Amino acid sequence: MAGFFTKLVQRFTKAEIDWDDLEAQLIAGDLGVKLSMQIVEDLQAQARKLHDVDIVEVTKKHIRALLPAYTTPLPPLISGKPKVVLVVGVNGTGKTTSTAKLANFLKKRGNSLVLAAADTFRAAAVEQLEVWSKRVDVPLVKGPPNADPAAVCFDAYTSAAARSAQFLICDTAGRLHTRHNLMEELRKVQRIVGKKDPTAPHEVLLVVDATTGGNALQQAREFHKAVPLTGIIATKLDGSGKGGVVVAIQQELGIPTRFVGTGEQVDDFAPFNADTYLDQML
Amino acid sequence: MLSLLQEKLEGAFKKLRGHAKISESNISESMREIRMALLEADVDFKVAKDLIENIKTKALGEEVLRTVSPSQQIVKIFHDEMVELLGRETAPLDLGQPQRILVAGLNGAGKTTTSAKLALLLKKQGKRPLLVACDVFRPAAVKQLAVLGESIGVPVFQPSPDEKDAVRAAQQGMEWVKQQGGGIAIYDTAGRQEVDDELLAELVKIRESLQPQEVLLVADAATGQQAVSVAKTFNDSIKVTGLILTKLDGDARGGALLSMKQVTGCPVKFVGVGEKMEQLEVFHPDRMAQRILGMGDVVSLVEKA
Numbered sequence A: 001m002a003g004f005f006t007k008l009v010q011r012f013t014k015a016e017i018d019w020d021d022l023e024a025q026l027i028a029g030d031l032g033v034k035l036s037m038q039i040v041e042d043l044q045a046q047a048r049k050l051h052d053v054d055i056v057e058v059t060k061k062h063i064r065a066l067l068p069a070y071t072t073p074l075p076p077l078i079s080g081k082p083k084v085v086l087v088v089g090v091n092g093t094g095k096t097t098s099t100a101k102l103a104n105f106l107k108k109r110g111n112s113l114v115l116a117a118a119d120t121f122r123a124a125a126v127e128q129l130e131v132w133s134k135r136v137d138v139p140l141v142k143g144p145p146n147a148d149p150a151a152v153c154f155d156a157y158t159s160a161a162a163r164s165a166q167f168l169i170c171d172t173a174g175r176l177h178t179r180h181n182l183m184e185e186l187r188k189v190q191r192i193v194g195k196k197d198p199t200a201p202h203e204v205l206l207v208v209d210a211t212t213g214g215n216a217l218q219q220a221r222e223f224h225k226a227v228p229l230t231g232i233i234a235t236k237l238d239g240s241g242k243g244g245v246v247v248a249i250q251q252e253l254g255i256p257t258r259f260v261g262t263g264e265q266v267d268d269f270a271p272f273n274a275d276t277y278l279d280q281m282l
Numbered sequence B: 001m002l003s004l005l006q007e008k009l010e011g012a013f014k015k016l017r018g019h020a021k022i023s024e025s026n027i028s029e030s031m032r033e034i035r036m037a038l039l040e041a042d043v044d045f046k047v048a049k050d051l052i053e054n055i056k057t058k059a060l061g062e063e064v065l066r067t068v069s070p071s072q073q074i075v076k077i078f079h080d081e082m083v084e085l086l087g088r089e090t091a092p093l094d095l096g097q098p099q100r101i102l103v104a105g106l107n108g109a110g111k112t113t114t115s116a117k118l119a120l121l122l123k124k125q126g127k128r129p130l131l132v133a134c135d136v137f138r139p140a141a142v143k144q145l146a147v148l149g150e151s152i153g154v155p156v157f158q159p160s161p162d163e164k165d166a167v168r169a170a171q172q173g174m175e176w177v178k179q180q181g182g183g184i185a186i187y188d189t190a191g192r193q194e195v196d197d198e199l200l201a202e203l204v205k206i207r208e209s210l211q212p213q214e215v216l217l218v219a220d221a222a223t224g225q226q227a228v229s230v231a232k233t234f235n236d237s238i239k240v241t242g243l244i245l246t247k248l249d250g251d252a253r254g255g256a257l258l259s260m261k262q263v264t265g266c267p268v269k270f271v272g273v274g275e276k277m278e279q280l281e282v283f284h285p286d287r288m289a290q291r292i293l294g295m296g297d298v299v300s301l302v303e304k305a
């Protein structure tokens, strides 16, 4: 991640700005063609003022302005009922790990919670979350093998409510956004928890792998259509992926990035901070 | 998605209609559009640039065919060039001695699933596959492979739950394979980021221990612009022998594969098209090229012209 803007600094502090190169660098950050071109155009419009100015700072400021001033943490409900958080996304993005990380984050913050192992499909997905639940010491509700994920979430809600837990986090199975029946399954989970609390689910977080290119925008569009998203968790930012597509998702769909994952350990997780996100690139 | 691209290209090429020959001036705008389309398909921007340069050289001066639109004609030239890049022939697995296959890649790429899918494929071919779990890091990774192995009736080596060293797990796996009387052993490793030097070093050690004749890099079809860096770093450290692209059952166009192919020079051996065990297919470069371009039908149209 570092080096991305450093490269820009070296190239663009000179009086002449190579716009094609700037565009290429933005594309390399997976910001997407459309957004990259738009940023370049916007900056070109101010080109006269830009000579001898640090284009890095200008570009950073420009991207910063596309992101919300701040993103809300996850406050518990005032009603005292469990706040239901669905963790969704395509296969292998880091949902289960992020569920554990989020649980750990909330627990450390002093919140009580319950986990639902609603990936009843993938081999050993329940066992994976079980290991995490023990590590972060948070109760887990699971169903029999191949159980209906909606039923697992329903039961988990009952258990969370009985324990007066402030949060219920449901880890769902990975599914490609193109699979109609699997997206329907997610809607069913949404409907069923809605029977427990008409305002649930309160948060639907889409987990996006920072290594993903333009398809992440399509993933966000389709998941948002099926179960309205309230935020993004961008994972694997410790890799070489810049996760620029979250900026495109914010811009097109207005869905903010709420958390970032920066490793495989439970503490490699933090609320999204736009300034840090951009600064880390420098 | 696909038809949208098609529309875009058609639009870009409209201006070309009525010209007898393809010339620099009448295709420059179209080339810009194609460049955008390729970038949107996650083709690396340098690869896209080179591709466009090559195409320009090839296309300039060509007669515009009467029976097809100039856009279709250029797409065909693009398609052929991409098939060339992707490797025209499909490459089978090297099953020679010592019959060891190492599977590696980024976190969540699909390694464990693909390892089991490969085992099933070999089993169906009447071979004797064995699975060795070397991911002693991720929670329940061993269990995942064990469950998959059981579902397809292939024996799985499970290192002891206390084993924390992946290299040792791989070595124990080799011993186990011997005890099993041999077979084609597939070693599933933990996911890792290519910028993690420590984990890469571990993978190098596993490779040195195993001396496998196949080292397969598994990558997600939705990989973005980092594909070059990923493929290059893995290849430089563990000398990859083949690529596998997963999750092609989605709508990711998979342009990253062009970069991975070009950087490693390795053949693409299989593609994953679903979560089920039998959803592994041999790679078809022409279909992939059409997918990246999003213009399958056009190619056969021009072929007939």
Ligand SMILES: Nc1nc2c(ncn2[C@@H]2O[C@H](COP(=O)(O)OP(=O)(O)OP(=O)(O)O)[C@@H](O)[C@H]2O)c(=O)[nH]1
Pocket (backbone or CB within 6 Å): A089, A090, A091, A092, A093, A094, A095, A096, A097, A098, A119, A122, A125, A172, A173, A174, A175, A207, A235, A236, A237, A238, A239, A260, A261, A262, A263, A264, A268, B107, B108, B138, B191, B193
């Ligand atoms: N380097 C790194 N790896 C991560 C991060 N988050 C998750 N992973 C790894 O990514 C892989 C997949 O993570 P999972 O949590 O199993 O992903 P998932 O989305 O639940 O996968 P499915 O349920 O199979 O769809 C594992 O190897 C994780 O350790 C991260 O922030 N950084």
Ligand SMILES: Nc1nc2c(ncn2[C@@H]2O[C@H](COP(=O)(O)OP(=O)(O)OP(=O)(O)O)[C@@H](O)[C@H]2O)c(=O)[nH]1
Pocket (backbone or CB within 6 Å): A091, A092, A122, A174, A176, B105, B106, B107, B108, B109, B110, B111, B112, B113, B114, B135, B138, B141, B189, B190, B191, B192, B246, B247, B248, B249, B250, B271, B272, B273, B274, B275, B279
């Ligand atoms: N739709 C689809 N899903 C796939 C495909 N291949 C793998 N998956 C899914 O992708 C997710 C990750 O697969 P794994 O095999 O666990 O990936 P991995 O590379 O072993 O992950 P780590 O070991 O954690 O790095 C799982 O949900 C798989 O079911 C495919 O071709 N299509």
Ligand SMILES: [Mg+2]
Pocket (backbone or CB within 6 Å): A095, A096, A097, A119, A125, A171, A172, A173, A174
């Ligand atoms: Mg999971």
Ligand SMILES: [Mg+2]
Pocket (backbone or CB within 6 Å): B111, B112, B113, B135, B141, B188, B189, B190, B191
């Ligand atoms: Mg695995």
